[in-house]
Amino acid sequence: MSEKETKFYTEVIDLPSRGWFYPETNPLSSGQVELYYMTAKHEDILTSRNLIQKGIVIDKLLEALIVNPQVKMNDLLLGDKTAIMVASRILGYGKDYEVNVTCPSCGNRSAHTMNLEQTGDKECKFFTDEHRGQNAFPFELPMTKKTVIFRYLTHGDEKAVRAEISGLQKAMKLKHIDREVTTRLKRSILSVDGDEDGETVRQFVDSMPARDAMALRQYIRDTGPDVDLTSEYTCEECNYEGRVEIPIDLNFFWPNIGV
Helix, strand or coil, rough: CCCCCCCCEEEEEEECCCCCCCCCCCCHHHCEEECCCCHHHHHHHCCCCCHHCCCCCHHHHHHHHHHCCCCCCHHHHHHHHHHHHHHHHHHHHHHHHEEECCCCCCCCCEEEEHHHHHCCCCCCCCCCHHCCCCCCEEEEECCCCEEEECCCHHHHHHHHHHHHHHHHHHHHHCCCCCCHHHHHHHHEEHHHHHHHCCHHHHHHHCCHHHHHHHHHHHHHHHHHCCEEEEEEEEEECCCCEEEEEEHHHHHHHHCCCCC
């Protein structure tokens, strides 16, 4: 921990990616990010109805909490962004996060408290010297046997995906079909059997067998740098015991935000 001349306390946190997949010129390649402790000024951001309505309140909060202005939100791998969110929540409001959990066995919904300090990083497959500074990895699809090169998405990619889905819904009036699976895959896949043409990739994704699409999505989830946001859970109704996924929403930062 350090103290700036402005009397703002800061903390340096480790990223799940270890900085492995960023170019050397990017400050994120250090594998660490320095964060301010949350203050009343940051709570002003959290309670901004304008930012909430635009859906960018969390982005603006994280931008304000990251000390180094050279760190760009759009460059952050999604797993690293999650790590920053968890660390920011601990620094601001402590380790205990109370959330309603639905039992995967009986469907009972009850309050559950998670100790955020007990979260850990998921194991990433590509921490090898040959992949240092790269974000492009091969995967052979089980059904078509084609080899795709994919990348882990960034916060900037996530914004682009949301914008494209919104545009498709308006243009095609498909309010009940969000096209998230195909849009995300088109953003992730860089080439198919060595063909890097963007239109070729898009056409391939649209006709991709569901088995291949599911296998690739699962492989990306299983191998990428991320935070394990599951918690041990015991259901009071049916005595189910297991790990459950903990959601992150606006209440993650301030349970009593009242908006």
